[in-house]
Amino acid sequence: MAAHATPHFHNQPGVRQVRVGAREFMCVGALPPFDHPHIFIDMGEDNEAICSYCSTHYVFDAALHGGCEPAECAFDPELAQI
Numbered sequence: 001m002a003a004h005a006t007p008h009f010h011n012q013p014g015v016r017q018v019r020v021g022a023r024e025f026m027c028v029g030a031l032p033p034f035d036h037p038h039i040f041i042d043m044g045e046d047n048e049a050i051c052s053y054c055s056t057h058y059v060f061d062a063a064l065h066g067g068c069e070p071a072e073c074a075f076d077p078e079l080a081q082i
Contacts, residue, residue, distance in 0.1 A: 008075040021064025
């Protein structure tokens, strides 16, 4: 199976905003089995985006280098396929 190059994030904790270190990523909503369709979000030149499914507010932070804050909002789709 191919490795995913696009970071995936969720908002299972229900935080007000998730800071992310990527302008292009996938939002999965909550953790499976309560996730929504995994949608691609491209901020372009903007520094924030809102998921059209779950309304999570994502804010770009270059210092995170592809990660996220809170760190528990990172999602690895490879680990979810058991």
